[in-house]
Amino acid sequence: MNGELAQVVALVAHGNLFLSGKDVDLSTNSTLQYVSSIKFVRYESNRDTQGMEVANSVPEWFSFLRSAKANRLWHIDFYQQRQDIPAHIASAFSGGVSRAIQADLPNGFELWYPQWETGGEDKYKPWLVEYRGLTSPNSYALPRQEMSAVKDRLRQAVLRAKDFAQGTHWTKDFARSLEALESSAPAFPFPDMLPSSGFPLEARQLLAAAAQAYVFGGMGSWNDMSLPNDPEVIAEYERISEELYEAIQFAIVMASNSFEPHVGLQ
DSSP states (O other), rough: OOOOHHHHHHHHHHHHHHTTTOOOOOOOOGGGTEEEEEEEEESSSSTSSSSSSEESSSSHHHHHHHTTTTEEEEEEGGGOOOSSSSSSHHTTTTSSSEEEEEEETTTTTEEEEEEEOOOOSSSSOOOEEEEEEEEESSOOOOOOOOOOHHHHHHHHHHHHHHHHHTTTTTTHHHHHHHHHOSSOOOSSSSSSSSOOSSSSSHHHHHHHHHHHOOOOTTTTTTTGGGOSSOOOHHHHHHHHHHHHHHHHHHHHHHHHHHOOOOOOOO
């Protein structure tokens, strides 16, 4: 799982906890460790090039959302809308797959799109992040589904990928993903993506399993796999890759959107 995606999960999860009235501290959150600055800017439209900055830190943004009477945040992923190249290939590039955080407001919705650029003066924190807010008359949040059905979809996709990957090191990643789906204490690559309360065990299992199976990226990743010059094998690889990526993304969205304020640490 890349840092851009992990940060959206963390902001949605902790933001919902904050909006429910709980104290939240992201000052040492792992999804912000390589970020030298983060700001939140509202734009009037896609043609607006200036925008109006409403916060230059995560705590300020959370407070701004509370003052705007936002009652819920949602992880929105538009991975199915890209047509030029497959989404699992686009995921290798910063901003390659469009995603946003939706804030439900009293009179509509606001979508906050992350934009990542390098340029930080601290070489250990090279990223400059801006979340760009645009109002929307419609909600893009997917209907919540039974965790058991989402887990089954992910399990089947990972099993197919594991079978295809026999003889490669990817089988270990997929095996660990399947183990995480049943773990009583699932672990994340970004260990503090979710707060210690508000999310049921099944959501934590899903997020951990999806993160473990997230093998997509650039050089050396699943996208860079060496394949025989066999059209049938290549077609099977593309089908499995697409199914796996979509199952992973769907699992991450469902897990990060499963916040319930009265659920304790599982």
